[in-house]
Amino acid sequence: LFFVPTGSGDCSYAVKLGSEMDIDCPVYALPWPDFNELCPPTLEEMAARALLRIKDIQPSGPYRFAGYSSGGILAYAIAQHLLRLGEAISFMAFIDVELPENGPTISPTKIINELVLVGLESLDDERFAELERFAEQSSTVQLLEKAQEIGAIPSGRDLHADISRYEKAATFQRMLNVYEAPSLPVEIHQFYANGPCRRRAKPPEQSIGSDRSSPFLGWQRILSVQAIRALPIPGDHETMMSASENRQVLAQRLSTALRVPFENRG
Template sequence: MNPSLSLVQEMDAGCPVYALTWPPFSEVQFPTFKEMASQLNLAIREIQPRGPYRLAGYSSGGILAYAIAQRLLDQDETVSFLALIDVVLSSHPSSVSPTQMVQEVFLESLKVDDERFELLERLSGRSSISKFLEKAQKIGAIPLDRNLHNDILTYERAIQFQRALDSYQVPSLPIEAYQFYANEPLRHRARSRQNSADPEACSPLRGWDRVLSAKAIHAVPIPGDHITMMNVPANRQVLARCLLTALGQSATGAE
């Protein structure tokens, strides 16, 4: 099961929780972050026409949640809760291209020996995602009977999403946020990701104190690294309990 869906189930929030899907995808034109926020804002308001709104996002999805909050505030709506689940706000543009970044994220998910890992690492950023995945399948990193069509589409979307993210200028908003940060570092096998690690990734605030007051960010440690905080059931249960507690505090106005 998708870890995010498992998280929702384990929260037992006592209120409806909605997952926001990918925006419409086109090879010709992919929406900007502001356009995505506007599209998702319309979807949210079809279900709940007026605030207050409560939003959450994991990893780069947290920045999209912030962009949605920006859109809602621009419309004089109230955002009473914003959860950033291990969301890093980098202070400098990455030297790694969106294509290479997505390919290396895929690489990190593979359980392969060093020889095959290094072969695919040399290809990352130098070929299309389809050729990259086909090569991974050819050398046995992906099962030979697996249809790659959906994987290719998903990773192409991720590349376009990363490009939109790179061009988004994160504004300062009059809002408070919870940062549920992983208390263990994520160890990368890919050399370029090791060399381009964000210093903000070491801070519990994850760099958000550049656009928000440090007093407006409630940092909550969660066991595990960026991946295992969601994928390991025991860690995910801690995150679910902490989210519920934070939701209760936002509802009562308690600190």
């Protein structure tokens, strides 16, 4: 089972989740392939690069994938590439993965600033609101310096490393903006968060269109609803993974989905 990174390039979620699953197959957490932000690849090209590492581990299918948040769209693009090569996809798990609608292009600074705010969700309301207002008219460097000034970020932290990480995440979001997901002959399990959303910051992928009203999270626009198995997980988008009791439910349901063929599920 291959886990792909989140939309911010984070694979750490797969370590805890994988350790709590009850399955008899190897689990791999794939890192992002290296890419240049000045001349970034398309999502399809990024998927092709990721496939080189996948093929080193598993030369032939059928393949199984899981992805959390907007990173799950990379898993779909990898599946697209594999199907083109004549390989089989036997399992596709989306963990609260929205398929965004096409919308207006967001500036790189706005994308990065929104990612910074998402990472500061744990702040108290007063400081978060202050940074939210500041982000509307500041550069990312100014926003991070402000966050450091008010104690939201440790004073000794290397902001250059933060900026590099956020720039890569923003580049990935721009790849998503222009990716046109095709209808593929695959069946997906959508493990969607069914708790109330307590998030104050708006993730970039939701800024370009959101379809939270349906447990299919927008994938019904390109796939038949019969090809989507929607499974509720307690918590919101963050706490379904960060809260141990919710993650254990997710691990159990993900394990069951892997063991039971899609067509045999009630």
